[in-house]
Amino acid sequence: MSVDLPVLELTPKTKRAAGEPCCEPVVYPDVQRDHAIRMAEVAKALGDPIRLQLVDVLRKHAGKVCVCELVPLFDISQPTLSHHLKKLRAAGIVDSERQGLWAYYYVIPDALKELSAWLS
Amino acid sequence: MSVDLPVLELTPKTKRAAGEPCCEPVVYPDVQRDHAIRMAEVAKALGDPIRLQLVDVLRKHAGKVCVCELVPLFDISQPTLSHHLKKLRAAGIVDSERQGLWAYYYVIPDALKELSAWLS
DNA sequence: TTTGTAGATTGATGAGCGTCGATCTGCCAG
């Protein structure tokens, strides 16, 4: 399970002590850090099979879906489903809209855009 | 922050009692479930800013990077970094190779492929 | 063989997560 890739020029102390050139900085731009925090937030929200499937269902239906349609799809209680939807909402992935008794959820367009772009 | 999307035809009990047509099944294929579990595993591993930045650094360098190069990039202890690398390895995102004292990490090609495809 | 170094492991700690039953809040139908 080994992949053939070039090895970077490195400078551990033992090499540095021998007078070899110092390591290239491998500087990590600070701009990236904010993006990383945001993308990690989205990834974390997707890091649960049920939440990922919830997003999948919402995306596939390309519309606002009633919670009462979602409950029977999963083997979890209604409060647990509500908890997952809340997490997805907190991560800015979905949003909801109440109409009378029912609540309709939908995926926020472009919510997954940044992470998707980084992954590809 | 509301988005204009079509609302699915739904059938909560109150409507069903009134004799309206039953809800469309909204069936969720079981095949998707295995994929969801696998993709959620990857997303979960990326759901930490440090791990996401680790993967970012490894991907940008497109080669095997020594751990001693990674440690100074983050404000965490060496054991914590080792812990994160272990998590990434467990998720099948990266792999490592020892050469003497040093350990070299690299991103496994296509490890993020499935999640990336689903997101786009 | 002894010393030092890179990196992994261990154990502990405090915070967060997923889950549930029970309860609460609005809203609609009689």
Place this chain on the structure above:
DNA sequence: CTGGCAGATCGACGCTCATCAATCTACAAA
């Protein structure tokens, strides 16, 4: 006004997580 329903919230339960200091394990240099 009352009864019932959809969905959110609460409180509690185990479990997992990120983190660190301390330790352990290989390996290399002297």
